[in-house]
Amino acid sequence: MNRLNIDSDYLQHFLKQLFAIPSPTGYTDPIVRFVTLELERLGLEVELTRRGAIRAVRHGSRRKGARAIVSHLDTLGAQVKFIKDNGRLALVPIGHWSSRFAEGARATVLSENGGYRGTILPLKASGHTYNDEIDKLPIGWDYVELRVDALARSREDIDKLGIEIGDMIAIDPQPEFLDNGFIVSRHLDNKAGVAVMLAAIKSLQDHETVTPVDIHFIFTIAEEVGVGASSIIDRNVASLIAVDNGTTAPGQNSDEFGVTVAMADQTGPFDYHLTRKVVELCKANDIRYQKDVFRYYRSDSASAIEAGADVRTALITFGVDASHGYERVHMHALRSLAELITAYVASPVEIKRDFEQKADVKGFTRQPTRKARQNLSQDIENDELSAQE
Secondary structure (H helix, E strand, O other), X not given: OOOOOOOHHHHHHHHHHHHOOOOEOOOOHHHHHHXXXXXXXXXXXXXXXXXXXXXXXXXXXXXXXXXXXXXXXXEOEEEEEEEOOOOOEEEEEEOOOOHHHHOOOEEEEEEOOEEEEEEEEEOOOOHHHHHHHHHOOOOOHHHEEEEEOOOOOOHHHHHHHOOOOOOEEEEOOOOEEOOOOEEEEOOHHHHHHHHHHHHHHHHHHHOOOOOOOOEEEEEXXXXXXXXXXXXXXXXXXXXXXXXXXXXXOOOOOOOOOOEEEEEEEOOEEOOHHHHHHHHHHHXXXXXXXXXXXXXXXXXHHHHHHHOOOOOEEEEEEEEEEOXXXXXXXXXXXXXXXXXXXXXXXXXXXXXXXHHOOOOOOOOOOOOOOHHHHHHHHHHHHHHHHHHHO
16 A cells, blocks of 8 residues: 555644635735645745746656646635625625525635625515515525625715725635544635645645655645636646546536545536546545546646646546535545545556656557457457467
């Protein structure tokens, strides 16, 4: 077995710290600084892009053919769309999520003057006033508003507070860590993935693990709006594994326990050979796993490929219930993912041709076909005949 033991207390503690730092897409500077300091404390070389995506390199035996592990720091959120005459704020979502999950959420308006607390409410919020009309109100972002917890009864009051159109709104995660190992919270997508990566890094450092190639640990800042890993993949990287949430629901095979290996998402199948390697590592290291296909899902790997990165991609996930809502996962899944990362980065490089960006057909990969299986059967027959002779 190549997998390493994971410090679950560290993983859980760091996840709690991540939850405490608001990071809706577009407002990620605080969490970038926090994660950068932790990566440096763990002993990695860290560099940031202009906007704050992080690449932390852990050197291996060679530069070319590097492996990358990627997760995203940004979460869902909202922005002020319009200031109403009654002092309430109309909203637009950051990322794709339903206003159904926004109703009742506690939130912080991140203005130039500082943070103002508030609650997202349906337009008709009082049963004592609207009776059963509160149950007939349509669902949608046009039917909710944010009530600021300050003297804010008019547009003029909002102006005095310094709240403006376009201000970011961070949604409270409201995490619960249960004694039975379940974690319930908003923004498990993808603060849990970040904590998984950091726990894996800590284990690698603690065990002084030598890897065959450099490992690039990447943390992006705009995955929820589709940008993700579009501008941070180094030319030496040959393979990219995204760490994100899977979706447990009827018709899906994801689970809140073990590793869920994504075979495809809405952008198409993941790399055959890298995905197969991930599955084989799970088997060899006694890591529980299951496979799934996601029809309405994309991750950092998609943005990297669309930006022109010629890398093999895979997606390994922790299954969450009610993704992009009040999400739930079990610590078993998070620990399993961290174990898989340690096993993967320490495993031998099998496709040596990937050390170069371009080469001839020598060493190019093969995939099984009907003809290949027939040839294999013929080879076995020939071997048996030779043995008899």
